[in-house]
Amino acid sequence: MRWEERDLSYTVKPGDTLYRVAFQHQLDHRDLAWWNGIGRDGTLQPGQILRLDPPLPGELRRPHVPSNSGVVSSRRPPAEPVARPSTPRPAAPAQPRATPRPASAPVVGPKRWQWPVRGPLLARFAPAQGRKGIDIGGKAGETIAAAADGKVVYAGGALKGYGELVIIKHGEDYLTAYGHNAKLLVQEGQQIKAGQAIATMGLGPQNRPLVHFEIRRLGQPVDPEPLLP
Known part of the structure; x- marks a missing residue:
């Protein structure tokens, strides 16, 4: 999916x-959280509108939450204008936001894939x-095994084109995805070891037994073959 073909917001x-939306739109989950002011817990609310592109420099974004969602907005009404004091006052601290990863942080993946x-x-x-x-x-x-140690961040069948899908996070930079499963053997939040059974093989789009396997680095798909032994 090319960038110019992608919608720039998502409800x-x-x-x-957070991981499912980021995976669906080929984004790094940390970028998606930062752009929308989402905290470290990654909590999303139904009806919340997420932006899928970076904000302008200095632009502060907060997630839009519908008024009937039961979530209390953190925004306060604007204060009445007051006379400017004669003595300059220090600037108020900036509103805290989700911390982005440093631009210079090295990309670290599993030492060995399988x-x-x-x-x-x-x-x-x-x-x-x-x-x-x-x-x-x-x-x-047939048993499908995890390609490396990690944590299950998605297990379900709601992503179109993948059937029953497992997504595993490996460190902060890599995800693996295993699609078209017959049965899922893991749950979201579960810690996984390399080689551990995570699902059983199902049928692909042409009714042929297979597993669709992806490796994503910083949200972007990469060719798995050079990384596999």
């Missing part, structure tokens, strides 16, 4: 999480054709 739906399943390579990485990962064949019901 949160029930069940959405294949989620051993099988024939059915489709290679080809983002220009819409393939953001690789398809690996096998037998229906």
Whole structure:
């Protein structure tokens, strides 16, 4: 999906999480949180409108929350104008916002990746054709394993085109995704070890047993093959 084709805002739906929205729009979850003033807990509210592009320099963004959501706004009404004091007063501290990662922070990934399943390579990485990962064949019901240590940040079937999907976070910079599963064996928030069973293989779009596997670095899909042994 090219940037110019992408909407620049998104309305949160029930069940959405910060990681799921970021994954769906090929964004780093930390950028999405920073641009929208989302705290470290990453909490989203249904109806909240998220921006999907960086704010202008000096622009402070807060998430839009509908008035009927039950969330109390932190904005206060503007104060009545008062006469300017003769003695200059120090500037008020800036409103706290989610802390972005330093621009110079090194990108750190797992020291070693492993294949989620051993099988024939059915489709290679080809983002220009819409393939953001690789398809690996096998037998229906075969165990799918985690490619590295990490934490499950999504497990469900709400993302169109992925079927039953597991997304695992590896450190702060990498995610892996495992799509078209028959059964999920893990839950969101669960800590995972490399090689641990996370799902069983289901059927892909052509009714062929496979797992769709992606590696994302800073929110962007990368070719998994050079990283795998």
